Amino acid sequence: MKTAVYYNNNDIRIEERPKPEIKSGEILVKVKASGICGTDLMEWYRIKKAPRVLGHEMTGEIVGSKSDKFKVGQRVFVSHHVPCNECKYCISGNHTACETLHKGNYDPGGFSEFVRIPEINVNSGTYLLPDNISYEEGTMIEPLACVVRAQRIIDVRAGQTVLVMGSGISGLLNIAMAKLKNARVIATDINNYRLRKAGEFGADEVFNASEELDLKADRIIMCTGAMSAFEAAFRYIDKKGVIMLFAIPNKNLSIPVEDFWRNELSIVSSYGAAPVDLEEALALIKDKKINVRDMITDRVRLEDIQKGFKIAGEARESLKVIVVPE
Structure with a gap:
């Protein structure tokens, strides 16, 4: 073969x-x-x-x-x-x-x-x-299941502002999933084609990642490995906020520990998917909840x-x- x-x-x-x-x-x-x-x-x-x-x-x-x-x-x-x-x-x-x-x-x-x-x-x-x-x-099914698990970990819910940094396929799946939970979703990327797609798949607002944003997000989902995006995420996270490492850079991060301490911030990661996540993803696709x-x-x-x-x-x-x- x-x-x-x-x-x-x-x-x-x-x-x-x-x-x-x-x-x-x-x-x-x-x-x-x-x-x-x-x-x-x-x-x-x-x-x-x-x-x-x-x-x-x-x-x-x-x-x-x-x-x-x-x-x-x-x-x-x-x-x-x-x-x-x-x-x-x-x-x-x-x-x-x-x-x-x-x-x-x-x-x-x-x-x-x-x-x-x-x-x-x-x-x-x-x-x-x-x-x-x-x-x-x-x-x-498997890519969506990874999103299901990640958003469960950081408890994405209605009323939150969720910033998705990177609007490739993992970003789009995270956008669609967060919108399904009735969150306000903001998306960034450096690629205008992907920014258009982010809007098509549910993002409430889209911005070129080269712009400095005036916002504070309850949840930030990193769907890019660009170091500049991680540096920006530390500026955009709100008090008590959580940053999800859905994607990772190819070198270690320097975390502003004083901000994390004073504002009670969290940074977490998610790897892969469990059977329960796969079953939920399959159902979401079967029921046409996620396109x-x-x-x-x-x-x-x-x-x-x-x-x-x-x-x-x-x-x-x-x-x-x-x-x-x-």
């Missing part, structure tokens, strides 16, 4: 590998669509484990099953990271801190023609796609994945890039 092997952002090679063989409790999925995530583009982060097959926002059709739960022909979304549901983190509801979740994955990755799904992922991370969710829309279909702007074949990485990395007039093997 064909796989797209990542060496660095500018070196992704189409290589042949044997089709995975499944064992008891496992399923084999023919990949129908797989999204390019913003974290896939974080070369400083990804290159540590290169060469490898990336792709964790994957949907497909089951073509082989040795599981009692699923059968050949079913359409599924599969989560790459799943918790053990037994450790102290899982028991306390902090599933994304689970070591099993951080270590697990499917074989080899969504940027391939076929994927073997280990038994733990079959049992805790495989979801049937409803008929009204396309394979492409299904790739947005993910119109966020998908580009599609490339597996053989053209290097072009897909270029489009996603340049971030000009694109939002979500989907790799479609067929």
